[in-house]
Amino acid sequence: MTTQTTAPETPSAPAADTARTGLVPMPEHIGRALATGGGVLTLAATFLAWTWTSDFPGDLTVYGYPGGLQVLVLIGAALTILLALSSYGVKGLRWLTPAGADGAIKLAALGTAGTALYAVIAISAKLGGVVNLEPGGYLVAAGSLVALTGALALPFERPEPDPIDPDDSGWEHFKHKAARLRAIVKANFATGTPRPVGTLPSYAEILIIVGVLALGLTVFTYGIGTEYDELFIGFLILAGFSFAALNKSGLIAHASQITSRHQSITTFGAFLAAAVFPFTQSDDQYATLGVYILIFATVALGLNIVVGLAGLLDLGYVAFLGVGAYAASLVSGSPNSPFHVHFPFWAALLVGAAASLVFGVLIGAPTLRLRGDYLAIVTLGFGEIFRITANNLDGTSGPDLTNGSNGVSSIPNLKILGFDFGLPHDIAGFTIGRFANYFLLMLLITAVVVLVFRRSGDSRIGRAWVAIREDETAAQAMGINGFRVKLIAFAVGACLAGLAGTVQAHVTYTVTPEQYLFASSTPPNSAFLLAAVVLGGMGTIAGPLIGASLLFLIPNKLQFLGDYQLLAFGLALVLLMRFRPEGLIPNRRRQLEFHDEADAPAVLSKTGA
Incomplete structure (x- = not known):
């Protein structure tokens, strides 16, 4: 037979x-x-x-x-x-x-x-x-x-999507997919190894x-x-x-999956690689760009808590950087300060962070009950009010506090445990200049901000921020106090900006109102900060850091274009958003939002195949 x-x-x-x-x-x-x-x-x-x-x-x-x-x-x-x-x-x-x-x-x-x-x-x-x-x-x-x-x-x-038998019902197709998933899991366990196959x-x-x-x-x-x-x-x-x-x-994508399985090692290695950068330079020419990039990137990461995690559109965030810079400069021994005090660095750092946090609460308390475009308009107004107020506190239009448009100048260099950041030092046979010293200090501040972002994002409050971002009405229905959660995000983001502002005041020697505009040809400003978060990848750690680095470096290198600089830069941003709308380093949720069903398997594949 x-x-x-x-x-x-x-x-x-x-x-x-x-x-x-x-x-x-x-x-x-x-x-x-x-x-x-x-x-x-x-x-x-x-x-x-x-x-x-x-x-x-x-x-x-x-x-x-x-x-x-x-x-x-x-x-x-x-x-x-x-x-x-x-x-x-x-x-x-x-x-x-x-x-x-x-x-x-x-x-x-x-x-x-x-x-x-x-x-x-x-x-x-x-x-x-x-x-x-x-x-x-x-x-x-x-x-x-x-x-x-x-x-x-x-x-x-x-x-191509998986072929579907037109005669199968939706339930039959679901059972077919579930059976395939169980077979894959069974094969993984059958290997006797704790890691996935491949x-x-x-x-x-x-x-x-x-x-x-x-x-x-x-x-x-x-x-x-x-x-x-x-x-x-x-x-x-x-x-x-x-x-x-x-x-x-x-x-x-394959490398991203590997780094996600070893996040602690990747984070430590990234900061170690960044710390090596000043030792690759023969002078302070490019270390200067490095320290400014770190300041810009740290502030962008703080803004990522407000925009990326909590979903609050803040168009005046650069003002918190200014509050921290002004507060630190006024207590750091500047001859233009009316207080005539010289706090140690740790105290000035706390003053700058606390001042920004207080302003974040004061501004957020009456405004965070607004949503969407209304909140954006109010925060934009706060940024402009801060700049105008700093201009008017010159002893003529108002109290003599900020020295008006001249700003607080002659801010002395930092000294920590006898280490003068304004002088070159020899470390392991390498000469480290002034800006390299501040680069390493700012790298330490960035590490603190990364730690705060990572811990808060994985915490209960971080999950509440994400819930508010996705659907505030549904989150409130589940018992989340939307106003309190948003206010915490606003305060934490402002505090982190104040930390960066403290270092910025000592790096630049002078703090003036013109440094904190909404938009200008050079960062940091609110428009560039928001662009760094969106283009880098909202809700991620590496995204704003890389986005801020690119947005600071590219305009600085394109100065030879003169009047066409912003045109070329804007064209590059348009192309990037066209072909990479989810950002350079996106999370999986945003990848799903910006890619259709046919693209999703290639983008989100765990095996990279």
Whole structure:
């Protein structure tokens, strides 16, 4: 007796076949070969001279030794080649593309071509035409375009949802999904290991975290230390597309899952890497930017409690930074202070934090019963009232307290346990200057703010903040006192801003009302602080820190654009919000809000596959 077996019927998916087409009408295997070959050609061109004269910054006249923009193109070409080889299934490179290689290859090739073509155009424009290009310049342009053409021929793929039998009811489909979930859990327990299937040992994951932090420190140090404008623009192009490529490949999501399993180690390692930054600098030129970035980032993290956790739109938050700075400057021995006292640093720090907390309560008590746009208008008014009041307390329009528009000046440097922050010091053979000293102090303040944010976010009050943010009416119906919870968020956020303001007063020597506008061409101001929270990732720790770093660094480096600086900066923000609306470092809830059902599995996959 014979039995005949038939394969189970599977729903046809003609859409999947038609989706495997690229922008360039070319067979897939040829496009993949062109992307790989073009990347190799581009990489080889970086070892050739791009111009005959050293008048262009970076000295691109040397053979066999890439420099300046050549280094950036070399990195982009190497990334394109590695991703292309991973798409071939080369052993040892499959881990680069856990979510697929085709989309990542497109973005890497686009970033490489953009950087290479920008370099060629910049050389031609600065030196007076394409005649100033050497063979390497023509070769890098041709090679990058070949790689980009091949990458654009690769298919576009989107994750398909699980097939559903149209004859099944909703309950049957639910039971099918539940059975699959039970099978996965059973398989995990059957392995006899405490970690999920497919994950690495703890020591390997810790090594990966160390590598990620080292890479982040290298990228940040390189970006902040770019010596000329053309190099920074090339860095922005390559860094932006490389981040997008690695995110598209699923590698960043995979690394995020590893860091989330070792949060304490990641946090400690991140602060240790940041503490190493001053030792990588030969002078205070870039340590100055570093300390201002930390001040801006710390205040943004405090605002993240108000906006990201509690969902309160505060447009005058920079005023709390000003309150802390003014309060600390008035008791720190400034000759312009009417009090003529000189508190030690710890006392001045407490005064600045307490003053901001008191103002947070005084402003929040009558206004936090408002919601939405009304609350935003009131907080915006508070920010302007603070600035105008500080201008008028000059002894003429009001009491002589803040010295009016001249501000409180000549604030002395800090001295803690005999350590003068205004003098250079030798540590382990490295000379640490004034701004490097304040950088390390501000890093300690940032660590305290991170600890407060993390503990409060995981606490009962933190969960109440999230409940108020999601639906205040429903939260109140469940017994949460909405006004008290919002007032605590306002007070905690203001207190953290006051801590940063205390250090800012000593770093800048002078505190003036013009430093605390709602919007200006340079941070910190309320508009930039809110943008740092939203663009970095609301409700997260790393998001506002990274967002604030970018929003402070980019305008500072784009000053050569003059009147077009804000235009270029605004265009970059629009593009970022278009392609990354949930922020650079989002939490899972916001990823679900901004991605449809088809995208969600790729974005939220725990395995990165």
